[in-house]
Amino acid sequence: MEKSILTSANDALETAAKKVEKAFEKIVDEAKAHLPHQLDMDTVVRPCDANIRPIYPVRYAYMNFFGDNWVDAQLPPPISNFIDHYDNSLSASVLGGYSIRMPRPGWIYVKEEGSIKSRGSEKDGKLLIFKFSPEIVTLEGKRGMVTKYTKYEQKAGSSSWEEIHPVSGTAGLGYPFLAIDKDVTKISIVYSEVELAKSVLNKMDKDKNFRKNAMQFVDLDSETSEYAIDAKQEHFDGLVEDFKDPEKQFQAYKNQLSDPLLQSSDLGEITTEGSFAMDADMEMRYIDSLICPYYKDKAKIVVLHDPVGYQRDILMAYMLLTAWQINYTATYMYPISIGQFVKQMEFSKDEKIKKYFNDCIHQEHWKTWWPKLNAPIEETTTKLKEIVSLYKSFFEKNSIAGQKGGLAHYFKHFFFATSEKDILTEKDAEEFRVVCALFAELVEPLLSTEIGIREIEKLLGGDQESESSTWISVGNGLVNTLGHAGADKELIAKNLALGVDVLLGAIGTILGKFAVFIAEEAYKKALGLHVKGVEKITQIFISRCLSVFGIRLQSGQYAKLTEKEYYNFFKKVEPQAQPSKIKNALEKVKSDVKTRGIKKVFNWSQRIDNYTGRLKIKIPIIQFEKPKFNTKIKVFQHGNTPISLLLDCSFAGLESTYEGLYVAFVIVPVEF
Numbered sequence: 001m002e003k004s005i006l007t008s009a010n011d012a013l014e015t016a017a018k019k020v021e022k023a024f025e026k027i028v029d030e031a032k033a034h035l036p037h038q039l040d041m042d043t044v045v046r047p048c049d050a051n052i053r054p055i056y057p058v059r060y061a062y063m064n065f066f067g068d069n070w071v072d073a074q075l076p077p078p079i080s081n082f083i084d085h086y087d088n089s090l091s092a093s094v095l096g097g098y099s100i101r102m103p104r105p106g107w108i109y110v111k112e113e114g115s116i117k118s119r120g121s122e123k124d125g126k127l128l129i130f131k132f133s134p135e136i137v138t139l140e141g142k143r144g145m146v147t148k149y150t151k152y153e154q155k156a157g158s159s160s161w162e163e164i165h166p167v168s169g170t171a172g173l174g175y176p177f178l179a180i181d182k183d184v185t186k187i188s189i190v191y192s193e194v195e196l197a198k199s200v201l202n203k204m205d206k207d208k209n210f211r212k213n214a215m216q217f218v219d220l221d222s223e224t225s226e227y228a229i230d231a232k233q234e235h236f237d238g239l240v241e242d243f244k245d246p247e248k249q250f251q252a253y254k255n256q257l258s259d260p261l262l263q264s265s266d267l268g269e270i271t272t273e274g275s276f277a278m279d280a281d282m283e284m285r286y287i288d289s290l291i292c293p294y295y296k297d298k299a300k301i302v303v304l305h306d307p308v309g310y311q312r313d314i315l316m317a318y319m320l321l322t323a324w325q326i327n328y329t330a331t332y333m334y335p336i337s338i339g340q341f342v343k344q345m346e347f348s349k350d351e352k353i354k355k356y357f358n359d360c361i362h363q364e365h366w367k368t369w370w371p372k373l374n375a376p377i378e379e380t381t382t383k384l385k386e387i388v389s390l391y392k393s394f395f396e397k398n399s400i401a402g403q404k405g406g407l408a409h410y411f412k413h414f415f416f417a418t419s420e421k422d423i424l425t426e427k428d429a430e431e432f433r434v435v436c437a438l439f440a441e442l443v444e445p446l447l448s449t450e451i452g453i454r455e456i457e458k459l460l461g462g463d464q465e466s467e468s469s470t471w472i473s474v475g476n477g478l479v480n481t482l483g484h485a486g487a488d489k490e491l492i493a494k495n496l497a498l499g500v501d502v503l504l505g506a507i508g509t510i511l512g513k514f515a516v517f518i519a520e521e522a523y524k525k526a527l528g529l530h531v532k533g534v535e536k537i538t539q540i541f542i543s544r545c546l547s548v549f550g551i552r553l554q555s556g557q558y559a560k561l562t563e564k565e566y567y568n569f570f571k572k573v574e575p576q577a578q579p580s581k582i583k584n585a586l587e588k589v590k591s592d593v594k595t596r597g598i599k600k601v602f603n604w605s606q607r608i609d610n611y612t613g614r615l616k617i618k619i620p621i622i623q624f625e626k627p628k629f630n631t632k633i634k635v636f637q638h639g640n641t642p643i644s645l646l647l648d649c650s651f652a653g654l655e656s657t658y659e660g661l662y663v664a665f666v667i668v669p670v671e672f
Contacts, residue, residue, distance in 0.1 A: 050290050050292075051181050051182050051183075052175075052179045052180070052181070052182065052290050053179075053180045053181065053182045053184065053220070053290075053297065053298075053299065053300075054175075054177040054178070054179070054180075054231065054286065054287055054290055054291075054299040054300075055110075055177055055178040055180050055220075055299070055300050055302055056177050056178075056231050056283065056299065056300070056301045056302065057103050057108055057132070057149075057177075057178060057189075057191070057302055057303075057304055058100050058101065058102060058103060058239070058240050058301060058302070058303050058304070059100070059101055059102070059103045059104065059191065059303065059304050059305075059306045059309060060076040060098045060099075060100065060303060060304070060305060060306060060309075060310075060405075061098060061099050061100070061101040061241075061271065061272075061273075061306070061309065061310075061313060062097060062098060062309070062310045062313035062314060063092075063095075063097060063098060063099045063250065063253050063267070063271070063313070064092065064097025064098075064390065065317040065387070066092075066253045066254070066256050066257055066267065067092070067253070067256025067257060067258070068256075068258070069256070070092075070097070070386060070390075071092050071093050071096060071097040073097075073389075073390050073393035073394060073397065073400060074096050074097070074399070074400065075096070075305075075399075075400055075403060075405050075406065076095075076096050076098040076303075076305070076405070077094070077095065077096045077098075078226045078227070079100070079225070079226065079227055079228065079229050079239070079301075079303045080224075080229070081094055081095060081096075082095060082099075082100050082239050083229075083235075083238060083239065084238055088248075088251055088255075090251070090252045091252055091255070092252050092253055092256060094252075095252055099241050099250060099252075099253075100239050100240050100241065100303055101240065101241050101242055101268075101273070102134075102145055102147070102240065102242045102273075102276055102278065103132055103191065103304065103306075104132075104193065104272070104273055104306065104309055105132055105133055105134060105193075106131075106132055106191055106192055106193040106194070107129065107130070107131055107132070107191070107192050107193075107194070107195050107196065108129075108130045108132060108149070108178065108189065108190070108191050108192075108304070109127065109128070109129055109130075109189065109190050109192070109196065109201070109204060109215075110127070110128040110129075110130070110178065110180065110187050110188070110189045111125060111126075111127050111128070111187060111188040111189075111204060111205065111211055111215070112125025112126050112127075112128070112180075112181070112184045112186075112187060113125055113186040113187055113188055113211075113217070114185070114186050116183050116184065118183040119183065125184070127161075127201065127204060127205040128151065128178075128180070129151070129152040129153070129164060129201075130149040130150065130151055130152070130178055131149070131150045131152060131195075132147070132148070132149055133148055133150065133174075134146060134147050134148060135148065136276075142277040143274065143275060143276055143277060144276055144277050144278065144279075145242070145276045145278065146176075147176045147177070148173075148174035148175075148176065149174055149175055149176070149177060149178055149179070150166050150173070150174040151166065151167045151174075151175075151179060152164040152165060152166055152167065153165065153166075153167045161198040161201035161202055161205070164198075176283070176286055177286065177299075180220075182297060184220065185219065185220050185221050186217070186218070186219050186220065187217075187218050187220065188204075188211040188212075188215040188216065188217050188218075189215060189216050189218060189302065189304065190204075190214065190215045190216060190304070190305075190414070191304040191305065191306055192410075192414060193306075193308045193309070193438070194434050194438060195434075196414055196415075197415070197427060197428070197431040198427065199427075199428075200414055200415070210413070213404075213413065214404070214409075214413035214414065215404075216304065216305060216404070216405075218300075218302055220298075220300055221298075227302055227303050227304070228300045228301065228302045228303075229300065229301050230298055230299070230300065230301070231283070231284075231287055231298070231299035231300055231301045232284075233280045233281065233284050235301055236278075236280035236283055236284075236301070237280050239301065240278070240301075241268065241275075242268075242275065242276040242277070242278045243278045243279075243280045246266070246277070247264070249266070249267070249268060249275065250267040250268065253267055254267065270316070270317075270320055271313060271316060272309065272312045272313050272316050287299045305404070305405035307394075307405060307406055307407040307409070307410045308407065308410065308438065308442065310394055310407070311391065311394055311395070311407055311442050312442070314387060314390050314391050314394065315391070315442070315445045315446065317387055318384065318387045318388070318391070318445065318446065318452070319445050319448070321380055321383055321384055321387065322384065322448055322449055324380065325376075325377060325380040325381070325384075328376055328377065328380075329377065332373060335373060336373065336374070336377075339370050339373060339374065342357070342361055342366065342370070343370070345357040345361070346361075346366075381451070384449065384451050384452075385451055388446070388451055388452060388455045391446065391455070392455060392459065394406070394407055395407060395408075395459055395469070395470045395471075396408070396459060396468060396469040396470060396471070397468065398468035401468045401469065401470055402467065402468025406468070407442075407470045408467075408468050408469060408470040408472070408473045409473075411435070411439075411470060411473040411474050411477065412473040412477075415431065415435050415477055416435070416476075416477030416478075416480065416481065423486055424481070424484045424485070424486025424487060424489070424492055425486075425492075426491060426492060426495065428481070428486075428492075429491075429492045429495035429496055429499075430495060432478070432481050432495065432496055432499045433495055433496075433498055433499035433502070434499075435474065435477065435478070435499070436478070436499035436500065436502045436503040437499070437502050439470075439474050439503060439506075440502050440503050440505060440506035440507070441506075443456060443506045443507060444505075444506040447506070447509075453510070456507065456510060457510055457513070457529060458529070459471055460507065460510060460514075460533075460537065461510075461514055461517070461529040461530060461533050461534040461537060462529060462530050462533055463530040463532075463533060475537070475541055478503075478541070478544075479540055479541055479544055481496070482496060482500075482544040482545065482547070482548065483544060487548075493548060496548050497548045497549060497651070500545045500548050500549075500653070500654075501651040501652065501653035501654055502653060503545075503653065504545065504651075504653030504654055504656055504657045505652050505653035505656055506653075508653050508654070508655075508656035508657030508658075508659075508660055509656055509657070509659065509660030510660065511537065511538075511541075511542050511545075511657055511660065512656075512657050512658065512659065512660025512661030513660055513661075514529075514534045514537055514538050514542070515538050515542060515553065515620070515661050516661065517529060517534050517538075518531075518534060518535055518538045518539075518555075519555070519556060519620075542657075545657075546654075547625070549633060549651065549654060550624055550625050550633075551622055551623075551624060551625070551633070552622065552623045552624075552625055553620055553622055553623075554620065554621040554622060554623055557620070557621040558618035558619060558620055558621060559618070559619045559621055559639075559641055559643045560616040560617070560618050561616060561617050561619065562616055562617075563617075566617055619643045620643065620661060621641055621642065621643055622635065622642050622643065623642070624642060632650060633649050633650075633651070633654075634649070
């Protein structure tokens with residue numbers, strides 16, 4: 001079939017347009033070869049000679065911990081909300097509970113977007129990598145920061161991101177900003193506390209849809225950008241807390257404090273990174289040395305999401321409040337202990353004890369001083385619950401965790417590319433360790449109080465209604481990696497085991513409880529968790545974690561010991577064990593018994609009427625499979641059967657898991 005005249009004309013025009021485009025690219029390439037425009041900052045004579053557009057990264061920091069009424073958990077508002085048009089007019093609600101601060105150490109990834117015609121045939125945007133490693137200095141009693149963004153590039157001749165190194169020249173030593181080429185007008189950008197895997201960088205470089213879903217998009221020429229604003233002195237001084245005068249720093253949050261003495265306090269000192277005294281005038285000198293007035297160049301301040309930072313900010317408030325409560329309780333331990341004893345007398349159902357309370361306790365003094373002594377504990381407990389509620393929202397609430405800038409979104413998009421790969425490499429195993437360590441750091445601090453422990457149990461084993469839970473993002477990624485065919489290789493298995501052990505060091509005790517939860521009906525009532533959620537963790541996640549060490553928990557199979565057998569057993573194995581093992585296990589039992597208010601476990605025959613000697617403690621049986629590497633793990637034997645009490649183990653997290661499993665079985669389930 002012959003083409004129509006119109007179709008032929010269109011084809012001819014399209015061909016001609018492509019020829020013109022190629023000719024233009026050739027002219028640009030030749031011009032670049034004769035007149036290079038990639039001069040280092042130190043070799044520039046005039047601002048117009050430098051091909052650098054300064055981009056100053058800052059971050060959203062969470063500050064929603066001050067005053068009586070806190071703002072509901074939410075993602076941060078646009079950068080324009082932080083401009084104080086009228087002096088001292090901003091409030092915590094307008095700011096969403098955030099402030100804008102200097103970045104934390106880490107990595108910033110920038111993808112130049114769009115077709116850049118000024119580059120000829122190399123018009124596709126590049127992926128730029130910057131490592132932010134600031135130097136903290138103290139001058140005249142003030143804490144400052146020397147900013148340094150080191151630019152990284154691919155190994156010469158390589159088309160992948162398997163090896164990166166600092167670029168040559170000044171950029172490789174570090175500019176005080178992100179050095180972006182002047183012909184770049186649009187970028188996708190993301191901050192990460194940890195270095196991202198090379199497989200993720202490949203997606204970031206080549207997959208536009210990935211960048212759209214995962215990264216912040218910034219139009220550097222726009223006057224109404226959600227994340228960017230012109231880098232002017234008034235914007236440094238007015239937006240970024242570290243550039244403000246000390247008396248104006250965190251003013252929106254100081255306004256919420258009822259105590260006038262706190263108005264002059266430095267709220268930054270109780271945050272993750274502390275306060276810095278930065279000089280906007282110095283930053284503007286850098287800008288003026290690079291901006292070309294003839295071309296109306298503009299530098300930009302760009303604010304970045306920091307989902308890990310938000311959670312660290314929340315945990316910092318939690319840890320400080322917990323430490324204060326512990327210190328207060330220790331300081332007044334004697335009167336508090338007596339007060340708690342008297343309070344039990346007051347509410348006793350025993351009439352004789354009630355009479356002692358009424359006759360022997362000075363009622364007026366009791367009603368006056370006990371509330372005053374106990375009030376700080378109750379108030380801090382209430383605040384701890386509020387902080388834990390914030391933590392929960394940032395951990396799993398769909399409108400926060402599952403969105404761009406949220407924690408679950410961060411883990412889902414920037415880790416675990418191994419599920420898409422046929423081969424598992426040592427680099428993938430190293431990434432696995434990084435994720436395990438990062439997640440452990442975001443969970444472990446919460447386990448210092450009963451409030452935190454109960455919340456983590458719910459977050460891991462509760463009814464997770466949507467995919468926005470951080471645990472679902474992390475847990476699925478870990479399971480997929482552990483189940484990968486390449487996980488059997490010895491060197492890879494070692495790295496995976498080290499990662500699992502770090503993770504188990506944080507949540508192993510809870511996972512041990514979960515295993516009992518599934519096995520024992522009595523424990524289901526005690527914990528009140530979601531059966532399906534815990535079943536998935538126990539049957540899939542715990543199983544995969546233990547398999548790295550060559551261990552399999554025999555579901556529903558136990559060694560059953562009477563009281564006498566139990567003590568004879570410990571007496572027999574004690575010479576084989578490291579001295580601290582048994583002592584630590586018993587101390588763990590005592591501690592858990594005391595915490596839960598459960599009566600003493602071991603003098604059964606004295607406290608149970610008509611005791612027949614048939615009461616037994618059940619200890620789960622384990623099976624050793626062929627490990628992926630030499631784990632050097634020894635376990636207690638009951639007869640010829642290995643049971644879940646570790647005799648010798650160099651993996652602290654694995655040991656913690658089995659202690660949790662053991663303690664849960666000792667305390668709750670017994671069999672007649």
